[in-house]
Amino acid sequence: MNAHTDPRLLTLAPGDNVSVLKATVAAGEDILIGGQSVHMPQTLGLGHKLAVAPIPAGEDVIKYAFPIGFAAQDIPLGAHVHIHNLTSRHTTVEIME
Amino acid sequence: MSQMTAWPRKDGRKGIRNVVVVAYLVECAHHVCKQIARPFEESDVQVIGFSGCFPSQYGQEMMEALCTHPNVGAVQLVSLGCENFKKTQLADAIRASGRPVNVITIQDSGGTAAAVAAGRDWVRQAQDQIAILPKVAMDVSELVIGTICGGSDATSGITGNPAAGIAFDQLVAAGATCIFEETGELIGCEHVMAARAAHPDLKPHIIEIVDKAAAYYAAMGYGSFANGNATGGLSTIEEKSLGAYAKSGQSPISGILRPAQQAATGGLYLLDVVPDGPPKFGFPNINDNAEIIELISCGAHAVVFVTGRGSVVGSAISPVLKVCANPETYARMAGDMDVNAGRILDGAASLQEVGSEIFDKLIALGAGARTASETLGHVEFVLTYKTATPAEPGCHPN
Numbered sequence: 426m427n428a429h430t431d432p433r434l435l436t437l438a439p440g441d442n443v444s445v446l447k448a449t450v451a452a453g454e455d456i457l458i459g460g461q462s463v464h465m466p467q468t469l470g471l472g473h474k475l476a477v478a479p480i481p482a483g484e485d486v487i488k489y490a491f492p493i494g495f496a497a498q499d500i501p502l503g504a505h506v507h508i509h510n511l512t513s514r515h516t517t518v519e520i521m522e
Numbered sequence: 523m524s525q526m527t528a529w530p531r532k533d534g535r536k537g538i539r540n541v542v543v544v545a546y547l548v549e550c551a552h553h554v555c556k557q558i559a560r561p562f563e564e565s566d567v568q569v570i571g572f573s574g575c576f577p578s579q580y581g582q583e584m585m586e587a588l589c590t591h592p593n594v595g596a597v598q599l600v601s602l603g604c605e606n607f608k609k610t611q612l613a614d615a616i617r618a619s620g621r622p623v624n625v626i627t628i629q630d631s632g633g634t635a636a637a638v639a640a641g642r643d644w645v646r647q648a649q650d651q652i653a654i655l656p657k658v659a660m661d662v663s664e665l666v667i668g669t670i671c672g673g674s675d676a677t678s679g680i681t682g683n684p685a686a687g688i689a690f691d692q693l694v695a696a697g698a699t700c701i702f703e704e705t706g707e708l709i710g711c712e713h714v715m716a717a718r719a720a721h722p723d724l725k726p727h728i729i730e731i732v733d734k735a736a737a738y739y740a741a742m743g744y745g746s747f748a749n750g751n752a753t754g755g756l757s758t759i760e761e762k763s764l765g766a767y768a769k770s771g772q773s774p775i776s777g778i779l780r781p782a783q784q785a786a787t788g789g790l791y792l793l794d795v796v797p798d799g800p801p802k803f804g805f806p807n808i809n810d811n812a813e814i815i816e817l818i819s820c821g822a823h824a825v826v827f828v829t830g831r832g833s834v835v836g837s838a839i840s841p842v843l844k845v846c847a848n849p850e851t852y853a854r855m856a857g858d859m860d861v862n863a864g865r866i867l868d869g870a871a872s873l874q875e876v877g878s879e880i881f882d883k884l885i886a887l888g889a890g891a892r893t894a895s896e897t898l899g900h901v902e903f904v905l906t907y908k909t910a911t912p913a914e915p916g917c918h919p920n
Binding site for chain 1: 676710714736747753758761764765867
């Protein structure tokens with residue numbers, strides 16, 4: 426990650442395959458990740474994660490240099506990484522509102 | 523740095539507050555306690571208690587630890603009369619600690635109105651009695667500080683929690699006692715955490731208590747993960763755990779504490795909040811305030827609370843210093859927050875600067891400053907049933 430990456434993306438440790446949004450990015454915007462332009466299909470808020478490398482199904486998702494679960498499906502570069510495609514190796518998450 | 527002054531207690535500890543607690547010994551006495559405390563809301567008279575009628579060793583130990591907490595100056599106990607609580611044992615422990623204590627039994631004192639009147643009279647008198655106690659200087663090394671995160675989001679682990687960890691490192695370096703907790707939110711961190719044990723005997727115990735937490739939550743059917751965590755960008759318990767773990771800073775871990783247990787010396791301690799034995803009474807800690815009060819039961823003079831989504835709570839007995847990790851939340855809820863750690867994300871402050879701000883604001887609490895939640899009147903209190911055996915000797919190398 427370098428000047429070829431949008432300043433709104435924060436990489437927490439070298440080698441992480443996800444980075445964190447420091448600000449909201451709106452649907453329709455293009456965001457630069459390692460020199461590649463990625464179209465944002467939906468608005469994502471502060472704190473949400475984007476894949477900064479393709480992550481094959483079953484591979485660890487790495488943040489803070491630690492695994493935070495595994496890819497439940499193939500995740501392309503630039504995709505939103507969240508509860509729909511990232512599964513815990515510990516307790517599963519059930520969302521209630 | 524401001525000079526802390528505090529009320530010296532008979533056991534050698536010092537209090538940064540001089541609270542009168544009005545304590546119910548069963549839910550049936552809760553209303554009477556609220557009525558007793560009502561006229562004194564602005565003058566540090568606070569309601570705590572144990573709601574259950576069935577006996578509980580844990581409940582008894584927690585109430586003894588809380589009623590003899592250094593921030594407590596006097597205690598009004600309120601019993602209905604027929605509940606299973608060892609009120610005489612509790613009153614004796616408070617008396618032996620040098621604090622004024624009074625027991626009102628509603629069934630013996632003529633019912634609600636009479637009990638409320640008697641309670642208010644006693645509280646007035648106790649306030650006069652403890653108001654004249656002289657204060658003495660207090661050193662940073664005499665402080666006990668807890669930390670918790672609640673209403674976490676993805677910013678918590680990036681700004682607020684690491685900044686709280688820096689404050690913890692400064693406190694530990696100055697000889698203070700620091701306590702972090704919620705092993706259910708340290709799942710996935712047990713091996714890196716064990717590597718920080720100050721004593722080799724402690725390592726297997728750290729892994730063991732996190733494994734115990736994982737098994738306990740699995741039996742409950744839910745992990746410690748709420749919908750707001752996901753809205754805020756967190757996807758898994760291990761991701762939340764890594765963020766929560768950052769609150770502990772970098773110091774060696776000196777030991778493991780159980781609820782109501784005091785650390786023997788300064789240093790960094792992990793509080794094991796998960797019950798022992800097979801699951802019996804439900805979730806280990808049903809909400810943030812149940813965790814906060816366990817930190818306080820270990821003697822915490824104040825608790826650092828890091829929030830991303832925006833918690834508003836305070837606590838009875840000890841001030842809760844709110845560190846807001848998320849700049850958007852801070853902009854919406856500044857009145858509830860003491861520290862804006864979100865400005866780290868904006869590049870307006872470094873982690874080190876916010877860590878030092880947290881440290882300085884904790885010291886200021888011992889020099890007369892009040893937290894946002896104290897000023898807003900927050901005095902939440904939650905105490906439920908739990909099975910907690912005393913710590914094994916190996917868990918506490920000091």
